[in-house]
Amino acid sequence: MTADDRIRTVGEQAALARIIARLTPADAAVVGPGDDSAVLAAGGQTAITTDTMFEGGDFRLDWSTFADLGTKCVTTNLTDVAAMGARPTALVIALGVLADTTVEQLEQFADAASAALAKQAPGVGVVGGDLSVSPTTTIAVTALGDLEGRSPVLRSGARPGDAIVVCGELGLAGEGLRLLLEGTPPDDLRRTHPREMQAHLAPIAPVAAGAQLARLGATSMLDVSDGLVLDGFRVARASAVRLDFDRAALDSYDAPLESVLYGGEDHALLATVPADAVERVLSELGSDARVVGSVEAGEPQVTTGGQPLEERGWDPFTR
Amino acid sequence: MTADDRIRTVGEQAALARIIARLTPADAAVVGPGDDSAVLAAGGQTAITTDTMFEGGDFRLDWSTFADLGTKCVTTNLTDVAAMGARPTALVIALGVLADTTVEQLEQFADAASAALAKQAPGVGVVGGDLSVSPTTTIAVTALGDLEGRSPVLRSGARPGDAIVVCGELGLAGEGLRLLLEGTPPDDLRRTHPREMQAHLAPIAPVAAGAQLARLGATSMLDVSDGLVLDGFRVARASAVRLDFDRAALDSYDAPLESVLYGGEDHALLATVPADAVERVLSELGSDARVVGSVEAGEPQVTTGGQPLEERGWDPFTR
Missing domain, CATH: 3.30.1330.10 (PurM-like, N-terminal domain)
Structure with a gap:
């Protein structure tokens, strides 16, 4: 052959x-x-x-x-x-x-x-x-x-007072798609924007962090695939809580805020963890993990600094 | 809606x-x-x-x-x-x-x-x-x-002296495809040939018989999907035995011999069982199961009454 x-x-x-x-x-x-x-x-x-x-x-x-x-x-x-x-x-x-x-x-x-x-x-x-x-x-x-004897971590377990932890990158994949849609040849973009191209075309995610976060007591978790805000709404509704993101934390990602909030296919893990577990989570997961906000009581919604975020995201059927 | x-x-x-x-x-x-x-x-x-x-x-x-x-x-x-x-x-x-x-x-x-x-x-x-x-x-x-604690039943366990049991229909699905390919409208064929149409378009198989045959000691088993002969060769090679089919048993199926031997998508179970288990298999599985031949020592091949059968069957890539 x-x-x-x-x-x-x-x-x-x-x-x-x-x-x-x-x-x-x-x-x-x-x-x-x-x-x-x-x-x-x-x-x-x-x-x-x-x-x-x-x-x-x-x-x-x-x-x-x-x-x-x-x-x-x-x-x-x-x-x-x-x-x-x-x-x-x-x-x-x-x-x-x-x-x-x-x-x-x-x-x-x-x-x-x-x-x-x-x-x-x-x-x-x-x-x-x-x-x-x-x-x-x-x-x-x-x-x-x-599940190795643990209970599954659902979307419905977030409780007011929990910290919101994201493990993995946000916004890079959305940026990659945006750049490709602008029409520059992919081979050129692979040279000029290798991280965005990899994030969109051939993503690698912190998979082992899922079981680690579960062992460390994560109360809810999902894979950010449709954008941080849209997936945040899923946790907020399932858990009947408000998710409040910290603007400075969102700005720490290597992508424009629009892509961090609404870009799709990040494949980061969005977890909520009890406040007293945060230190251990950060020490065990290292630089992959960041605290990006907190879970608050109230109507199911997603906010940043208390200001409501629009519920929109990645929907392949509306493209 | x-x-x-x-x-x-x-x-x-x-x-x-x-x-x-x-x-x-x-x-x-x-x-x-x-x-x-x-x-x-x-x-x-x-x-x-x-x-x-x-x-x-x-x-x-x-x-x-x-x-x-x-x-x-x-x-x-x-x-x-x-x-x-x-x-x-x-x-x-x-x-x-x-x-x-x-x-x-x-x-x-x-x-x-x-x-x-x-x-x-x-x-x-x-x-x-x-x-x-x-x-x-x-x-x-x-x-x-x-598997409920049992060992998986592979294709490689058939032994000379075993009986060959088929559970389910043979040839009807192949006949259904043949009729459809002749060009008669499917709605007409559903009236004139309901069993062949169901076998090809919407098959139902004796699924529970798989676990039953395993409990009763089946030594090898597979799902007949590419035709009795082609799948028989798979068992013969994996087990290093000859499968000999009984012509009278093959003639007992409600389809022409060509379709019984070479028609695809039967979804019957082809199993080999120790000779001393045959009686119990037939009594527990009832009319779904028939003894169709025996496993013999020798070069891996498929025969009927000792005469070699041609190794061909259902291959969607050669249509």
């Missing part, structure tokens, strides 16, 4: 075999890919999430490489598991690709997915997969996590 | 909420849909499988209704879990649909998926989902199962 092999000529089975060989095995896998199902070792309660990316609505192949997509699909799913306070254990990935996709592109996807797993969740592997030809490039991922 | 609401106008969130309300909750769900991840109760080892159906390669919207697709995506995934000897516990479903898909179509999908679960795996529910607009209708499902 050569680097120019395409699915059309190689066939699904042969291509899939070559990809699976490049994917990290999961520590938890008792039976890996190749039978009707994979089998994972028994653990505690299982967190499970699924997320699908479609060409057009979720990514553009003139912006994203297959390596970018391999990274991004892993990160978006790992952070949803982490946001429950779980330790990720395994992924399954179903790919739909054009018939003239090269096996090399699929290998780049697999290598990037493996590298993203090694960086964010060592020991986690891809235990199952599916490869089909489709007129629309599609990446469907399901991720599992082990 | 009315029956004519479309995703384009209603929006993803509202449409998703209406679908989730129609889906059966899972007995195993500690946290259902609505947070970053769902959470399942702790169990034994977890079987996990994923399968995606794309419009064009896997189904045609001029043949299949959304209700058909709801049934089919549930059955194809449940049988992969069952084929490991596991009891299914939960599904996640990610849908990509055209923007002018009606909410009513999605509700028909959800109702059919719930009915298929109730029929084949009571207590199993949909714990997570994702709804996006895509130019290609896409259904990505991941299913989980609990």
Whole structure:
């Protein structure tokens, strides 16, 4: 086989075999890919999430490489598991690709997915997969996590007096998208704005912080995917509290305030923690974590310095 | 909202909420849909499988209704879990649909998926989902199962002297596809050939038989999805044995021999069981199960009455 092999000529089975060989095995896998199902070792309660990316609505192949997509699909799913306070254990990935996709592109996807797993969740592997030809490039991922005996951290547990902690970057991914939409060629932007491009095209998130925050007593947590304000409203409503952000803290991020508040796909973790846990959270999580505000009693809303913020954010259906 | 609401106008969130309300909750769900991840109760080892159906390669919207697709995506995934000897516990479903898909179509999908679960795996529910607009209708499902302390039943455990048992129908789905490809309108075929149409478009399989066969000592098992012969070769190779089918048993199915041997998407369970377990298997599984041959020592191949069968079957990439 050569680097120019395409699915059309190689066939699904042969291509899939070559990809699976490049994917990290999961520590938890008792039976890996190749039978009707994979089998994972028994653990505690299982967190499970699924997320699908479609060409057009979720990514553009003139912006994203297959390596970018391999990274991004892993990160978006790992952070949803982490946001429950779980330790990720395994992924399954179903790919739909054009018939003239090269096996090399699929290998780049697999290598990037493996590298993203090694960086964010060592020991986690891809235990199952599916490869089909489709007129629309599609990446469907399901991720599992082990709660290791802890209760899941829901959106509904924030209490007045808690501190709001964000772990990860805010606004960079939104800036990346904004720059791409302005029309500068992606390759130029990768040179001039590498952090924004990585944040949007191939994000890496502090996944292990999810289980750490749970162990440290986080009362609520979610993955910031639709913008800090819109996701803040979700916590505010579910917990029946007001989230008040500190303007100086928001200004400390490396992106304009508009993107920090309303940019999408940050994949940072937004958690609330009891006031007496803040010091330990900051010392254990290091520079990834910042206190960005406090939980207040009152009508469910999101404010900064007490001033209401407009409820809007990232909605792919209104673009 | 009315029956004519479309995703384009209603929006993803509202449409998703209406679908989730129609889906059966899972007995195993500690946290259902609505947070970053769902959470399942702790169990034994977890079987996990994923399968995606794309419009064009896997189904045609001029043949299949959304209700058909709801049934089919549930059955194809449940049988992969069952084929490991596991009891299914939960599904996640990610849908990509055209923007002018009606909410009513999605509700028909959800109702059919719930009915298929109730029929084949009571207590199993949909714990997570994702709804996006895509130019290609896409259904990505991941299913989980609990091995309940048993070892997984692999393809590699068949031993000379075992009996070959098939649980479920053979050939009907292949006949259904053949009839559709001949060009008769699907609505006519639904009247004239209801069993073939159901087997191809909206299959129902003996899912509970997977765990039963495992309890009764099945030495190998798989889900017949690519045709009896092609899947038989998989068991023969993995177990290093010859599978010999009994011609009279194959003739007992309600489809021409060609479809029984080479038709795809049967979703029957093909298991090997020790000779001394056959009587109990047949008495416990009833008329769903038939003994169709025996496992013999020798080079990995598939024969009928000792005569080699050609290794071919269902490969969507060569159509």
